[in-house]
Amino acid sequence: MEISHSVKERTIAENSLVILLQGIHGHVTTVDLRDESTALGRITNVDAFMNIRLAEVTFTDRQGRVSQLDDLFVTGRNVRYVHIPDEVDIKATVEKQLQLIHKVRYFGGRDKGRKEFPTARHK
């Protein structure tokens, strides 16, 4: 749930559904990969490029062989689907993430703290 330190990544996230994936950190779900393999695990991080890091993964390769992986990092390019767990309220999650981004952006508040330019309403 940590908001990226990069302005570019925050902007990308804010304008795409990656923001939803960033809101489900900590949830266990299945990620379907482009090559038809699947990874079931706990989402530990999703960045703006949809690179996904999962922990405690049950990985089923495209031939159906199953193995356990402690930590898995999939590049965004190779992600086909991310299943959103049933218990997740999608709208609320997106709104919460947007709020977190705005908190970072407007640190100090709109009406509090020093401003670089005098505001029109205070003239």
Added chain:
Amino acid sequence: MSFLKRFPPPAEGVRQQQPDTEAVLGGRGLGTGTLYIAESRLSWLDKSGLGFSLDYPTISLHAVSRDLNAYPWEHLYVMVNAKFEEEEPKETPMAEGEEEEDSDDDDIEPIAEFRFVPSDKSALEAMFSAMCDCQALHPDPEDEDSDNDYEGEEYDVEAHEQGQGDIPSFYTYEEGLSHLTAEGQATLERLEGMLAQSVSSQYNMAGVRTEDSVREFEDGMEVDTAPVVAGQFEDAEVDH
């Protein structure tokens, strides 16, 4: 293994260097050497100096595997979206090295599985993290979502609403004139003259200052406040 080459180890941006690491491609061991997790690429070199490099954009995924049922040693698993020869081609060599040992879904997408088995198992997490960091430095250039073309600047909603930023100074006509330097006034007259001239070349109308009349004011002290092309429409038939 024909894809092994001799090259110097990466010198810059090496996030993690892991000696005594065995490299395995598919089912075949390549020997023991040093794994270099550098920002530009992933490289492995054996003790004789032979090795290979993998570019991050070709790496589909990487993982830490401690499942001894799947593979007898704990290792860093790397799946690459490329074809690497594992063995010499056996029977009739196919064109472009198409058919090798794997199954038919190789013509959809080539996949090579590398395993890096460090002698120091405790280093696996660090190796994994270093790879995550380096991978993040190589976002997919072919991303279909072409809207990811964001400049560094965050859209400052507040500033936009209040119309901040550069506030230009405006002068009204009279005010502006009094602010003109002598040079400025001369420029003004020259420009007005040019304007008049371009108009007068099309219409020869009364009231339009020609190039000749402009010269009269070249001393820069007096400026006629009347609009230059007032006469432009004087003989128009329609009354506005």
